[in-house]
Amino acid sequence: MKALVTGGAGFIGSTLVDRLLAEGHAVDAVDDLSTGSLANLAEARAGRGAGTDFTFHRLDIRSDQVVDLIARRRPEVVYHLAAQADVRVSVDRPAFDAEVNIVGALKVLEGARLAGARKVVFASSGGTIYGTVGPDDLPVRESHPQRPESPYGVAKKAVGDYLFAYRQLHELEFTALALANVYGPRQDPHGEAGVVSIFAGRLLAGEACTIYGDGEQTRDFVFVDDVVDAFVRGAERGGGLLVNIGTGTETSVNDLYRSIAREAGVEQPAAYAPARPGELARSALDPGRAAIHLGWKPWTTLDEGCRATLDWFRS
Numbered sequence: 500m501k502a503l504v505t506g507g508a509g510f511i512g513s514t515l516v517d518r519l520l521a522e523g524h525a526v527d528a529v530d531d532l533s534t535g536s537l538a539n540l541a542e543a544r545a546g547r548g549a550g551t552d553f554t555f556h557r558l559d560i561r562s563d564q565v566v567d568l569i570a571r572r573r574p575e576v577v578y579h580l581a582a583q584a585d586v587r588v589s590v591d592r593p594a595f596d597a598e599v600n601i602v603g604a605l606k607v608l609e610g611a612r613l614a615g616a617r618k619v620v621f622a623s624s625g626g627t628i629y630g631t632v633g634p635d636d637l638p639v640r641e642s643h644p645q646r647p648e649s650p651y652g653v654a655k656k657a658v659g660d661y662l663f664a665y666r667q668l669h670e671l672e673f674t675a676l677a678l679a680n681v682y683g684p685r686q687d688p689h690g691e692a693g694v695v696s697i698f699a700g701r702l703l704a705g706e707a708c709t710i711y712g713d714g715e716q717t718r719d720f721v722f723v724d725d726v727v728d729a730f731v732r733g734a735e736r737g738g739g740l741l742v743n744i745g746t747g748t749e750t751s752v753n754d755l756y757r758s759i760a761r762e763a764g765v766e767q768p769a770a771y772a773p774a775r776p777g778e779l780a781r782s783a784l785d786p787g788r789a790a791i792h793l794g795w796k797p798w799t800t801l802d803e804g805c806r807a808t809l810d811w812f813r814s
């Protein structure tokens with residue numbers, strides 16, 4: 500298969516590129532390297548995987564060139580992961596966020612349409628599109644109303660609507676994956692689940708970690724390899740659907756800290772600072788639809804995932 504991955508130099512995108520190459524697919528990666536890095540693509544570019552058919556294109560998805568490129572390269576499947584992925588940046592610069600996350604997504608969709616691609620698999624955000632979810636609705640299902648409370652979440656929701664419109668108008672099939680808090684090797688300490696890499700990096704450097712608020716806020720931490728597996732499945736299944744990709748389990752930041760500290764062999768407790776405004780109190784995604792429609796289940800435990808992340812930081 501010929502695949503194109505936007506955001507291919509990023510944390511999740513580069514992990515997806517490696518997996519697709521290992522399966523023998525031909526892969527184009529598009530990225531402007533604004534937060535991603537070529538270091539993440541070292542293996543892909545060296546042709547060390549099973550597949551060697553890899554091309555990197557340094558391009559901004561806001562540019563018209565990206566439409567031409569996708570139309571010309573004619574991928575069968577477009578994985579759209581490029582994004583301004585920082586919620587706080589979206590609050591400070593909502594127009595910039597919309598340019599990248601809405602207008603950029605439209606350019607990618609136009610390219611996919613002109614290329615005659617059979618499918619777009621999109622990285623949406625389960626932690627933001629639903630907004631505040633009442634305790635009775637946790638873990639949240641895809642049928643829950645979408646009331647995003649950040650410009651980033653609004654953009655992810657809007658792209659979900661555009662995907663539906665493109666399916667109706669142009670018969671371009673899609674699957675939108677509502678990702679929980681993804682963590683693992685290659686993650687930069689920014690973005691939605693950066694807390695795992697922040698804790699891992701600081702604990703290994705012998706530095707103290709700060710928890711904002713009382714640490715009892717919960718998140719649904721899902722390991723990057725499991726998430727990439729959902730993207731691969733999304734190329735064949737789950738057409739026309741929004742699908743949650745999470746564990747369904749709430750983990751408090753306190754428990755997360757304890758897990759990483761134990762794996763790192765550190766006994767020092769975390770420091771506490773005032774809660775950050777606008778932070779969700781609780782978050783978890785019901786992965787039931789993913790099991791039915793993608794045959795997907797997360798298989799990496801939090802301890803295993805933290806260990807793998809720490810190993811990557813050590814090396």
Ligand SMILES: NC(=O)c1ccc[n+]([C@@H]2O[C@H](COP(=O)([O-])OP(=O)(O)OC[C@H]3O[C@@H](n4cnc5c(N)ncnc54)[C@H](O)[C@@H]3O)[C@@H](O)[C@H]2O)c1
Pocket residue numbers: 505506507508509510511512529530531532533534535536558559560561579580581582583584599603622623624625626677678679680681682687690691692
């Ligand atoms: N990490 C998470 O927990 C999480 C959760 C929900 C959704 N997501 C989504 O998954 C996707 C990948 O996120 P990630 O965590 O790997 O973040 P990341 O920042 O590592 O990856 C995003 C990539 O997009 C690239 N990019 C940004 N703006 C671009 C532009 N204008 N043109 C071309 N490339 C551009 C960046 O350089 C980067 O390589 C994003 O769409 C993000 O919103 C991530």
